[in-house]
Amino acid sequence: MIAEIIAIGSELTSGQKLDTNSQWLSLQLADLGIPVHFHTTVADDLDANIAVLQAATQRADLVLLTGGLGPTLDDLTRQALAGMAGVDLVLDKASLSFIENFFAGRGRDMPERNRIQAMFPAGSEPLPNPVGTAPGIWMEVPGGVSGKVCRVAAFPGVPSEMHRMFTEQVRPRLPGGARIIRRARINCFGVGESRAEGLLGDLTARGRDPEIGITAHEATITMRIIAHGSTEQECREKISTADRAVRERLGHYVFGVEDEELEHVLIRALRDRRETLSTAESGSGGRIAHCLTGVDDFEDAYLGGLVVPTDRAREAMLGPLPANVAEEVSEPMAHWMATACRERFGTDYALAVTQYPFMEDGQSMRDAPSAFLALATQSETIVRPISLAGNPAILRSRVAKSAMDLLRLHLRKLTPSS
Amino acid sequence: MIAEIIAIGSELTSGQKLDTNSQWLSLQLADLGIPVHFHTTVADDLDANIAVLQAATQRADLVLLTGGLGPTLDDLTRQALAGMAGVDLVLDKASLSFIENFFAGRGRDMPERNRIQAMFPAGSEPLPNPVGTAPGIWMEVPGGVSGKVCRVAAFPGVPSEMHRMFTEQVRPRLPGGARIIRRARINCFGVGESRAEGLLGDLTARGRDPEIGITAHEATITMRIIAHGSTEQECREKISTADRAVRERLGHYVFGVEDEELEHVLIRALRDRRETLSTAESGSGGRIAHCLTGVDDFEDAYLGGLVVPTDRAREAMLGPLPANVAEEVSEPMAHWMATACRERFGTDYALAVTQYPFMEDGQSMRDAPSAFLALATQSETIVRPISLAGNPAILRSRVAKSAMDLLRLHLRKLTPSS
Numbered sequence: 001m002i003a004e005i006i007a008i009g010s011e012l013t014s015g016q017k018l019d020t021n022s023q024w025l026s027l028q029l030a031d032l033g034i035p036v037h038f039h040t041t042v043a044d045d046l047d048a049n050i051a052v053l054q055a056a057t058q059r060a061d062l063v064l065l066t067g068g069l070g071p072t073l074d075d076l077t078r079q080a081l082a083g084m085a086g087v088d089l090v091l092d093k094a095s096l097s098f099i100e101n102f103f104a105g106r107g108r109d110m111p112e113r114n115r116i117q118a119m120f121p122a123g124s125e126p127l128p129n130p131v132g133t134a135p136g137i138w139m140e141v142p143g144g145v146s147g148k149v150c151r152v153a154a155f156p157g158v159p160s161e162m163h164r165m166f167t168e169q170v171r172p173r174l175p176g177g178a179r180i181i182r183r184a185r186i187n188c189f190g191v192g193e194s195r196a197e198g199l200l201g202d203l204t205a206r207g208r209d210p211e212i213g214i215t216a217h218e219a220t221i222t223m224r225i226i227a228h229g230s231t232e233q234e235c236r237e238k239i240s241t242a243d244r245a246v247r248e249r250l251g252h253y254v255f256g257v258e259d260e261e262l263e264h265v266l267i268r269a270l271r272d273r274r275e276t277l278s279t280a281e282s283g284s285g286g287r288i289a290h291c292l293t294g295v296d297d298f299e300d301a302y303l304g305g306l307v308v309p310t311d312r313a314r315e316a317m318l319g320p321l322p323a324n325v326a327e328e329v330s331e332p333m334a335h336w337m338a339t340a341c342r343e344r345f346g347t348d349y350a351l352a353v354t355q356y357p358f359m360e361d362g363q364s365m366r367d368a369p370s371a372f373l374a375l376a377t378q379s380e381t382i383v384r385p386i387s388l389a390g391n392p393a394i395l396r397s398r399v400a401k402s403a404m405d406l407l408r409l410h411l412r413k414l415t416p417s418s
Numbered sequence: 419m420i421a422e423i424i425a426i427g428s429e430l431t432s433g434q435k436l437d438t439n440s441q442w443l444s445l446q447l448a449d450l451g452i453p454v455h456f457h458t459t460v461a462d463d464l465d466a467n468i469a470v471l472q473a474a475t476q477r478a479d480l481v482l483l484t485g486g487l488g489p490t491l492d493d494l495t496r497q498a499l500a501g502m503a504g505v506d507l508v509l510d511k512a513s514l515s516f517i518e519n520f521f522a523g524r525g526r527d528m529p530e531r532n533r534i535q536a537m538f539p540a541g542s543e544p545l546p547n548p549v550g551t552a553p554g555i556w557m558e559v560p561g562g563v564s565g566k567v568c569r570v571a572a573f574p575g576v577p578s579e580m581h582r583m584f585t586e587q588v589r590p591r592l593p594g595g596a597r598i599i600r601r602a603r604i605n606c607f608g609v610g611e612s613r614a615e616g617l618l619g620d621l622t623a624r625g626r627d628p629e630i631g632i633t634a635h636e637a638t639i640t641m642r643i644i645a646h647g648s649t650e651q652e653c654r655e656k657i658s659t660a661d662r663a664v665r666e667r668l669g670h671y672v673f674g675v676e677d678e679e680l681e682h683v684l685i686r687a688l689r690d691r692r693e694t695l696s697t698a699e700s701g702s703g704g705r706i707a708h709c710l711t712g713v714d715d716f717e718d719a720y721l722g723g724l725v726v727p728t729d730r731a732r733e734a735m736l737g738p739l740p741a742n743v744a745e746e747v748s749e750p751m752a753h754w755m756a757t758a759c760r761e762r763f764g765t766d767y768a769l770a771v772t773q774y775p776f777m778e779d780g781q782s783m784r785d786a787p788s789a790f791l792a793l794a795t796q797s798e799t800i801v802r803p804i805s806l807a808g809n810p811a812i813l814r815s816r817v818a819k820s821a822m823d824l825l826r827l828h829l830r831k832l833t834p835s836s
Contacts, residue, residue, distance in 0.1 A: 013454045015444025026433025036431045037466055041457035048455055285711030286704030289725035293703030304731025307707035313722025316763050345734050
């Protein structure tokens, strides 16, 4: 079975809008093992639409269309499908009532022009739209690569409507579409993408079920698990087996799941222990504070922070520099910043980031020297160098995450049961 | 003249990669007034490629292709163009030397498989690629809407290579392509998109030259000026006239041009005046500090800041709360935060943002009450309410910009010449 995806709209061919629907549908079909050979995007022109549909229904066995189902004059998908199949448009009473009720529910009469949305090519089947006024269309026409039949589904161009209608109504009609797909994500920090791949070994091999892929976003490494099964239960079990295997191999690098970032995990751990944190940032310019204050109910755990990128600010907020702190970018500076910050805020922990080292003109990030991170606790202050080599666009984010990870790992040591 | 854009690659039809080249090329052609009626994306399959090219060269007068010009076996654009035109591939010696030199410049021999990149359909013309090993291809074949000629240009899929080759080599060959296009951007803050449109009036009318469009990004409103002309000088004059007209109508809302944001303008103004700033943020969680520390050489102007989202942090860093400050979200709180922050850091100015008001469960951002901003100067402390109604996703950014804008406007009053 070969598929083609058609996106309809002059706003797409003119470049005013970027088509992302075709990619989304391609990924859905890839999940089912259906290869997509063509994407076609066509302007709002009836003859061009008919010609494109005729070509598609000959060279593909499945054609998915998006767009052109609205009530206005430039919405031509219904007419194009009828023209391609050589049939008339006929009124579907159930769809008409649905649309009238949709407007009635908003206290309005249905505008006359919306009536066209209840018209369907003779022999086709409406695909109800639970969230909008435009029903989709399902039809089977002579054609396809074998010359027998081509199946056609038309969706509205609004992504949320299209996603839901594909998943609920069209996917189950496709070969393999009755099978269930479930996804899960496991997030890691402190390990690179290729090292993670090495540790996972055969788990990421192509064609395995469940499939495990690795992606990176601002130094957070995410394992994406995709499980196929005939029941929800089967998928859940596959995911849980894969989850155990990933955690076994990646150990303490794993910090969370789904949308969790380090700041969520850290705030939760601190709240559970009824402990508090403050921060003193030079080079990272408040990035840690910004992350932590974005978490719901952070106030019991994160009391506040300093952005102290200058000597004057450090001395104003943390007190006079001790005699042993000479260099702006140094271990003693990180040590003092964290210790003094913890004392000033009266928190259980403090994290500090020194200024970033001065870069020579033309020096690449590859040769970049290190800044220093520090974690002050009741009993000690730990200092770690952090290399600034790597993509400058994600540098602040990576440094902030590295500092938070220092505390996360420290807390894990103290609570080995977690 | 009607155009079609073809993107080649199984990574596109499978959905693994999103095609953005077609949109970019459509926008370039729109600038020239050439309508695009079709985008086609096709997998790496020779027969499918030839069929797509045959259809395109019949229904369009100009066909732009991207992708499939690499050295590997799945790169088939050269072969497809030759197949479509019914001609052989022939070696272009100049292209071969260029590719050999490209590798020699990197101290390597040209791999044998790169030789294919110097092969071109007989009768076509190479389009040199100044930044990669894949030259493009220009050819004219029988076809087009009128049945006379269709012009075809093939580019590598790497966006930076494609952009440069289109602009330098193909654009000048197109009708209107010899005309020059220059763009400029003027950035405003403190005015909404529709109010800006109202103030600009006829300046934004469609079809005007230069064209002026309005876009919004995180509460910064940008006027985009596009001037067409036959010389650089003509474009410059048109832009400068439009720039004057925009500034006349939008007055003090205008703060910068091109990529300038409020933080750049503020740091520059403070450096020019040899004055300094500090910040105390509750609700905005360090966003102002994060913006200001992202500007080059900010250190002389922005000394540092506090992220004080809790009473404990405010008292630890700013001293005991005065008797008149009872409410966390109040004018007196903002007043005290800014005044005390300015004193603690010893700066000329301080900006403060109070906590955001507590939202009831289910209360929409539309009914949101206000937080307070304050600016402390040597002679006074100014407090302003800021409504939290609006898109929550950009709330922190808007609040941070509003605080910076308070100081920008204050500085302008003191230096009316600027």
